[in-house]
Amino acid sequence: MYCRNCGEQVDPNAKVCVKCGSETLKGKYYCNNCGQATDENASICSKCGIALKNVGSRSKMVAGLLGLFLGSLGVHRFYLGYIGIGILQIVVTIVTCGIGSLWGFIEGILILVGNFDKDFDGNNLAD
Numbered sequence: 001m002y003c004r005n006c007g008e009q010v011d012p013n014a015k016v017c018v019k020c021g022s023e024t025l026k027g028k029y030y031c032n033n034c035g036q037a038t039d040e041n042a043s044i045c046s047k048c049g050i051a052l053k054n055v056g057s058r059s060k061m062v063a064g065l066l067g068l069f070l071g072s073l074g075v076h077r078f079y080l081g082y083i084g085i086g087i088l089q090i091v092v093t094i095v096t097c098g099i100g101s102l103w104g105f106i107e108g109i110l111i112l113v114g115n116f117d118k119d120f121d122g123n124n125l126a127d
């Protein structure tokens with residue numbers, strides 16, 4: 001894939017660009033799929049047609065706190081768009097008499113420390 005800030009080709013798993021040092025998907029100037037220069041406000045690449053990855057509108061802080069306090073009910077998952085997993089977390093909490101609520105709680109921590117930073121649409125969570 002390509003750095004969205006400078007257009008440099010980078011490792012598909014790279015979070016930070018080796019050339020410009022910015023986070024590879026936080027830029028707005030190049031397509032992460034084909035490297036085509038894109039308009040700052042474009043949401044779809046004019047060359048290859050993929051949806052451009054951007055930092056989304058969902059807040060990391062909100063998602064993390066929802067996970068910590070309401071993670072047993074999967075509320076942070078609903079907030080992030082992962083409806084199926086949210087429902088599963090409710091079920092797990094019920095069938096384990098509450099022990100399973102640790103799952104959502106731990107995810108809340110992972111969100112806050114930045115280890116879980118994508119919403120269902122593939123956007124990075126906003127700081």
Ligand SMILES: [Zn+2]
Nearest residue numbers: 003006017020
């Ligand atoms: Zn770069």
Ligand SMILES: [Zn+2]
Nearest residue numbers: 031034045048
């Ligand atoms: Zn493209």
